[in-house]
Amino acid sequence: MKRSQHLVGVLLAAAALVGITSLFGNDYYLRIVFMMCVYYLCAAGMNVLVGYAGQKSLGQAGLFAAGAYAVALLTTRTEMNPWLALVAAAGISAVCGVLIALPSLRVKGPYLAMVTLAFGIVVEKLVGEWTDVFGGAQGIYGIKALTWDGQPLTQLQWVWLGIGLCALAHLLLRNLLEGRFGRALLSLQADEIASSSVGVRVYRAKVIAFVVAAVTCGIAGALVAQQNQYINSDFITFHLSIFILLLVLFGGAGSQYGPLVGTIVLTAVDAALARWPSAQHFLYGFLLLFALYVMPGGVTGLFSKWFRRSAEAPEPSKAAAVPTRIGPGGQGELLVVQGVTKNFGGVKPAQNVSFRLQRGHIHALIGPNGAGKSTMINMLTGLIDPTEGSIQFLGQEVSGRPVHSICCMGMGRTFQNLRLFAELSVLDNVMLGRHSRMTNGFFASLFHLPNAKREEAATRARALQLLDLVGLLHLAHHPAGSLPYGLQRRVELARALATEPQLLLLDEPAAGLNPQETAELGQLLLRIGKCGVSILMVEHHMDLVMSISDHVIVLDYGIKIAEGKPAEVQANPRVVEAYLGVDEPEEEQHALCAA
Known part of the structure; x- marks a missing residue:
């Protein structure tokens, strides 16, 4: 449904509810509807945290209390206008959301739930036993209710206010979740490593989800306190x-x-x-x-398949022009690795490795299994910090930088084991690749400002172009996890290209592909190279390496044993020995047999 149609639909539904509730003559039923509005506000924000970001929280009662007691204290101990107190309660709840998020997000899974549970219990005990401030079981009386035209709101007006706030919350959260931030939050739930590799600031996105949940829950708590004009510890359980x-x-x-x-x-x-x-x-x-x-x-999951939109091919006009330029191209050094060593206890997958990558070239990093190739790729992209040595990209040191920062500098990557966001569509996967290149911030997305509209349209168009480049335009709306393995590899490649990389790191891109798919991949990588992207690939398919590479680096047990043009490396005795081994001298064989 188009955004304008959805807006009209929500406004009509809200107006219908206002009209229906106007017919209610029983305050009990109005109270039930009002509590539905309150609980919806809590649940809508919680859905952002749990359903999108995948962070399980059991501390929402504490955030409900933050809003309720904030408005209670502000209106009973100061002369603050109750409407301003409601806004202030939302801000105080947001601060509490940050405070609970900062320590909680350092753990994952059940531990996260336990930390948030502890927060909720602490708040429950605090409001129950700190009677001088929060009143304990006796509570706080005389909370100023919201007013209209100088008079406190009636029960019916509270219901209307609740309906209006719910409609507003739904529209704002829909703006947020159907754009840049919604995709980022869903990527966290699927795979945080892959998410950071496309430029998503994982920790910041989780904090945003906590804050959204805190604000909506805090507003709900404030509404309950102001409507009752009373709050005590029995509400916070x-x-x-x-x-x-x-x-x-x-x-x-x-x-x-x-x-x-x-x-x-x-x-x-x-x-x-x-x-x-x-x-x-x-x-x-x-x-x-x-x-x-x-x-x-x-x-809703039971009925979602009945309402799921059928996949439609995007309009040809949006993807007709295959991109001719992705990276800046040019000449000169792009990446300098100097004396890099990595220790995992007694294991050293990289030992004093040095090499330089040139712009406009396709480089290959090869070696037997266990040579340290994937470890090197992970160090270049920030997943692993080197023990010693220097890694400079575009003249800047990248060792110690977070993964998303290195991506933003212009280094994209794929993974040895596929890390797609399988539940998302192919198009959404590729659009996620442009997350760090989009300039619309949180509030621009929340209110769907013109900047957010332009960025979303440009990102979609670019993603369609890249899907056309890799030959997947017709599958744009299919779930990425439903595609055959070889096509999933291409989706991951398109997603990496969407980060607008100057250097593209491919960790075994031909793994699991048949000979025809491998040959097609080679031609695709040559086309990508002509788009201004330099490539470094880790690969075991020697036919692919030798046919498309300009420069080859060979590792063996973490040590660089050869480097140069493909033909030179192929003829290097140390490379042959590393891959094939050498025959033992005949005398040694007889001695071993005699022994």
């Missing part, structure tokens, strides 16, 4: 964190409509079982296990 997580998982994590479905269903169930708290807790535990093991895609 571990049960709340589990319920918010359940809203996302049950509705469908990673789906923009999953939080809405989960909120409507579970809030209605929650209201129906309000008289039986023990039954509530049992049902939540059951539904959480059910969602995790029986329908991991949630309710």
